[in-house]
Amino acid sequence: MYNFFQFVATIILVVSTSAAIAQHQQDSVIKELSLKEVQIHTIRKSKQPGTTFYQSSLLASTEDILARVEGVNLIRRGPIGMEPVLRGFSAGQINVVIDGMRIFGACTDKMDPATIYTEPVNLKSIDIKYGGDGIGTGATIGGTLNLKLADALIDSNSRFTGSLASGYYSAATAVQNAVVMNYSEKKWAIRFSGVYRKGGDYTDGENKKVDFSQYGKMNTSVSGKYQFNKNSTIKADFILDDGWNIGFPALAMDVGYAKARIASVTYERNNSAQFMQEIEAKIYANAVRHAMDDTKRPATAMHMDMPGQSHTFGAFLQFRLRKMGIHNFKVKTDFYYNSVYADMTMYPKDAAPMFMLTWPKNHQKVAGLFVEDEMYLSSMSRLGLKLRIEAVNAKVTDEMGQDQFSVLGYDVHRPVKQILKNVNISYTRFLSSVLTAYLSAGFNERSPTTSERFGFYLFNQMDNHDYVGNPLLKNEQAWNGEFNLLFAKKDFSWKLSAFSSWVAHYIMGKTQQSLSVMTIGATGVRSYENIPSARLFGAESSFSYQLLNRHLTFNNTWKWLRGEDNEKTPLPLMSPLKIMTSVRFQHRTLSFQVENEICSKQNQINIDFGESVSPGYTLFHIRSGYGFVIKKHKLDFSAGIENLLNKAYADHLDWGAILRPGRNIYGLLTFKF
Amino acid sequence: MKKLYIFFLLCSILTACKKDVINQTVTDPKAGLQKISEVYALGISTKVELWAEKDLTTGHNQLFVTLYDSVSNQPITKALVKILPVMDMEMNGMYMSHSTPCLQPESSEVENTLFPFAVVFTMPGNTDQSKWSFDVTIKRDGQNKIGTAKLAVAVGASSPERVKMLTTTQGEKLVVSYYFPNPPKIGINDLEVIIYRQQDKMSFLSVDNFLLVMRPEMPAMGHGSPNNINPVHTKNGYYKGKVNFTMTGDWRINLDLVNAEQKNTIFFDLSF
Numbered sequence: 034m035y036n037f038f039q040f041v042a043t044i045i046l047v048v049s050t051s052a053a054i055a056q057h058q059q060d061s062v063i064k065e066l067s068l069k070e071v072q073i074h075t076i077r078k079s080k081q082p083g084t085t086f087y088q089s090s091l092l093a094s095t096e097d098i099l100a101r102v103e104g105v106n107l108i109r110r111g112p113i114g115m116e117p118v119l120r121g122f123s124a125g126q127i128n129v130v131i132d133g134m135r136i137f138g139a140c141t142d143k144m145d146p147a148t149i150y151t152e153p154v155n156l157k158s159i160d161i162k163y164g165g166d167g168i169g170t171g172a173t174i175g176g177t178l179n180l181k182l183a184d185a186l187i188d189s190n191s192r193f194t195g196s197l198a199s200g201y202y203s204a205a206t207a208v209q210n211a212v213v214m215n216y217s218e219k220k221w222a223i224r225f226s227g228v229y230r231k232g233g234d235y236t237d238g239e240n241k242k243v244d245f246s247q248y249g250k251m252n253t254s255v256s257g258k259y260q261f262n263k264n265s266t267i268k269a270d271f272i273l274d275d276g277w278n279i280g281f282p283a284l285a286m287d288v289g290y291a292k293a294r295i296a297s298v299t300y301e302r303n304n305s306a307q308f309m310q311e312i313e314a315k316i317y318a319n320a321v322r323h324a325m326d327d328t329k330r331p332a333t334a335m336h337m338d339m340p341g342q343s344h345t346f347g348a349f350l351q352f353r354l355r356k357m358g359i360h361n362f363k364v365k366t367d368f369y370y371n372s373v374y375a376d377m378t379m380y381p382k383d384a385a386p387m388f389m390l391t392w393p394k395n396h397q398k399v400a401g402l403f404v405e406d407e408m409y410l411s412s413m414s415r416l417g418l419k420l421r422i423e424a425v426n427a428k429v430t431d432e433m434g435q436d437q438f439s440v441l442g443y444d445v446h447r448p449v450k451q452i453l454k455n456v457n458i459s460y461t462r463f464l465s466s467v468l469t470a471y472l473s474a475g476f477n478e479r480s481p482t483t484s485e486r487f488g489f490y491l492f493n494q495m496d497n498h499d500y501v502g503n504p505l506l507k508n509e510q511a512w513n514g515e516f517n518l519l520f521a522k523k524d525f526s527w528k529l530s531a532f533s534s535w536v537a538h539y540i541m542g543k544t545q546q547s548l549s550v551m552t553i554g555a556t557g558v559r560s561y562e563n564i565p566s567a568r569l570f571g572a573e574s575s576f577s578y579q580l581l582n583r584h585l586t587f588n589n590t591w592k593w594l595r596g597e598d599n600e601k602t603p604l605p606l607m608s609p610l611k612i613m614t615s616v617r618f619q620h621r622t623l624s625f626q627v628e629n630e631i632c633s634k635q636n637q638i639n640i641d642f643g644e645s646v647s648p649g650y651t652l653f654h655i656r657s658g659y660g661f662v663i664k665k666h667k668l669d670f671s672a673g674i675e676n677l678l679n680k681a682y683a684d685h686l687d688w689g690a691i692l693r694p695g696r697n698i699y700g701l702l703t704f705k706f
Numbered sequence: 707m708k709k710l711y712i713f714f715l716l717c718s719i720l721t722a723c724k725k726d727v728i729n730q731t732v733t734d735p736k737a738g739l740q741k742i743s744e745v746y747a748l749g750i751s752t753k754v755e756l757w758a759e760k761d762l763t764t765g766h767n768q769l770f771v772t773l774y775d776s777v778s779n780q781p782i783t784k785a786l787v788k789i790l791p792v793m794d795m796e797m798n799g800m801y802m803s804h805s806t807p808c809l810q811p812e813s814s815e816v817e818n819t820l821f822p823f824a825v826v827f828t829m830p831g832n833t834d835q836s837k838w839s840f841d842v843t844i845k846r847d848g849q850n851k852i853g854t855a856k857l858a859v860a861v862g863a864s865s866p867e868r869v870k871m872l873t874t875t876q877g878e879k880l881v882v883s884y885y886f887p888n889p890p891k892i893g894i895n896d897l898e899v900i901i902y903r904q905q906d907k908m909s910f911l912s913v914d915n916f917l918l919v920m921r922p923e924m925p926a927m928g929h930g931s932p933n934n935i936n937p938v939h940t941k942n943g944y945y946k947g948k949v950n951f952t953m954t955g956d957w958r959i960n961l962d963l964v965n966a967e968q969k970n971t972i973f974f975d976l977s978f
Contacts (some may be wrong), residue, residue, distance in 0.1 A: 387924065387954060388953055388955065389954070436893025549930045551952070
């Protein structure tokens with residue numbers, strides 16, 4: 034047990050560089066942490082079962098990793114650009130942040146969730162907090178997914194280190210190459226990483242090529258760090274992510290380009306002797322440009338240009354206060370400004386081009402204050418309190434957008450101002466040396482997204498409807514509850530979670546008979562409305578067992594989820610039961626792993642949203658790896674077969690039930706120096 | 707130092723003067739208008755000027771008459787002004803004339819130095835075979851004499867056509883036109899529809915008894931727009947409504963003209 038937590042402890046120490054936590058309390062704190070959230074360490078290769086389980090191979094994408102996390106599902110419209118879902122909550126219901134930075138996609142059709150703008154090689158960890166536990170980075174009802182960026186490593190003993198990796202995937206005849214380099218002087222260090230991925234149309238389980246499933250992507254990141262003294266550092270990060278010709282077989286168009294530029298400067302100071310500890314101050318800015326492309330599709334009724342852009346800048350300051358009695362306060366203040374804009378030009382035959390704003394230029398200014406108190410009630414129990422108050426100001430800023438909305442009968446000249454209140458209380462009880470219980474409850478709010486408020490005739494392929502925004506939407510308000518049990522011994526851990534959310538003013542698209550469709554062939558027009566309520570609940574299990582002197586690791590996760598509206602109609606895009614099992618054999622540098630993925634049939638469907646019953650499926654994967662040491666360098670070889678039996682399958686969250694890749698043989702070589 | 711004082715003094719004077727100039731400036735009532743033609747009215751020593759917002763084309767045109775005393779060159783502010791548009795045509799040696807709907811100046815007093823009126827041209831006229839002119843009759847305030855003037859005007863064809871003519875089942879000949887008081891844009895647009903009935907070749911009467919049903923449409927996509935307000939009659943054959951455009955491009959405004967006896971459907975195309 035202690036060893037298991039030591040792994041998590043290293044993460045915490047790296048993540049928060051925390052020395053403030055008293056040593057004797059560490060074990061229980063870590064226990065508490067692992068009960069609440071999921072942290073996946075992506076760069077430092079760990080011998081712990083969790084990492085190897087989540088990160089199936091070293092070249093796995095952020096999306097591949099997320100798909101394996103209990104509590105996370107992905108809405109898939111194409112081979113990349115999948116939208117993360119946390120326990121049934123997605124899009125504006127969750128926060129997807131990069132190292133605490135807010136970033137918003139520039140695509141009106143959700144083709145570019147923030148997760149595609151990072152790669153595991155430039156991440157230190159992926160940190161997931163569900164429900165109200167995730168309010169530290171922003172008001173949310175569904176949780177927070179934080180993609181933490183890797184730092185440059187200051188280590189004068191190893192001046193120049195790095196790794197090169199190259200892989201091939203047969204199903205999409207895809208190549209992936211990655212490079213990581215770290216250069217360190219005594220006081221400063223610089224880290225560079227680059228990833229290039231390119232895939233053709235993949236072959237599905239019926240041995241057919243899936244048209245428009247190609248992609249190309251390049252990610253470059255540079256991170257520099259300077260150490261003023263033992264306690265304080267300043268670092269600067271810059272990420273350049275370029276995607277091009279990304280196919281979306283489930284949609285009527287692909288992505289021409291998706292470009293993100295992400296920059297930040299962070300100052301960190303940690304002196305346990307001072308009143309304010311673990312100070313972190315960050316300023317950041319990011320820009321996303323995105324354009325859809327229908328020119329390669331054979332049967333387009335009319336060519337359309339649909340570019341979009343998103344600009345965000347912000348800053349935050351967070352610190353911990355020196356322990357006062359039983360209280361451990363953490364405070365964070367943050368601010369961000371986000372402006373998005375998307376338009377559409379249609380080119381009919383023999384007529385003038387038609388131009389409209391799909392997202393009229395609008396901005397959101399958000400300022401928040403977050404206070405957390407960890408109360409050490411006794412050696413056996415902890416009480417946690419999280420509070421967040423957020424002021425939101427959203428406004429349509431261009432005149433054409435305002436005029437356009439007046440057509441729908443809305444006056445959007447004035448800004449929408451809201452105060453969001455978020456509270457979360459948690460209680461942890463160490464029932465015995467091996468059993469810990471965690472209980473959490475909270476009230477959370479989130480404001481509507483740009484599409485929900487100001488979207489203008491955005492076509493949804495899934496239900497074949499045009500969607501218009503509703504500037505009068507109320508905030509979604511959720512009452513969240515969660516109960517977790519952790520049973521942990523040496524080499525053995527089992528975590529069980531049950532959770533439930535009751536969401537008032539749940540936002541859904543409702544058909545508007547009075548509006549006529551704009552998209553040729555669409556069935557109708559829907560506008561976003563607050564339905565009285567919705568309920569989401571589910572359970573997860575995560576089991577890990579190491580035996581035979583840790584030669585053999587057994588991992589098993591279950592995730593199950595249900596969602597229904599106030600009339601007991603199932604909510605759309607709810608994943609059925611999924612069970613994932615892996616058995617891994619490891620001897621020195623040789624490893625061999627067999628995985629099994631079972632997904633049950635989903636008949637809890639929302640027909641109105643265009644869903645149909647999805648059949649279940651069972652998949653098998655095998656993976657292997659071997660490492661050599663040549664002088665001081667290391668060469669790792671790994672290979673595997675995914676979807677071993679070449680099963681033709683699609684997941685319930687795959688739009689258009691487009692079949693996923695069939696048998697995929699991959700091999701990759703990693704050279705570390 | 708002295709120079710500096712003088713400099714500041716001059717500066718203050720100059721800026722003061724500038725301010726006065728700004729305060730005294732009144733916007734020119736003819737700003738944004740162009741002069742179409744001018745002529746002297748016989749017998750009453752008056753110069754007649756014709757102004758318009760843009761070149762005249764078929765359909766509705768907003769026009770203005772300004773009058774000046776030809777002796778003193780002072781603008782005339784009170785007069786009874788009547789306009790008769792006349793089309794003179796020559797076809798195979800045959801000559802014929804007809805008029806077109808015209809909204810006369812409402813008042814005998816100038817409105818911002820202008821006598822506004824409007825004409826709906828039913829056909830272009832700018833050749834020797836077909837030409838438009840205005841017969842203007844003027845009775846200046848305090849004078850008994852009535853003067854006349856003839857102003858030739860060139861009228862081009864509007865594209866897309868802004869005027870439609872139709873014959874109802876009762877045999878009535880209707881002239882329907884429309885215009886936007888402000889240039890059309892994405893959003894809500896004021897729209898005016900003008901309906902006149904031909905009584906005889908030289909006279910047209912306003913029609914006020916139609917119920918209009920308006921359906922904007924994008925022919926390239928087949929969709930319309932929501933929340934339009936059907937034009938309703940205000941006065942003199944003018945119907946006011948609101949038309950909504952959700953995007954730029956080619957639009958078609960379908961209009962049902964409904965009254966107790968009949969329903970006629972016409973449309974206007976426009977592009978912006």
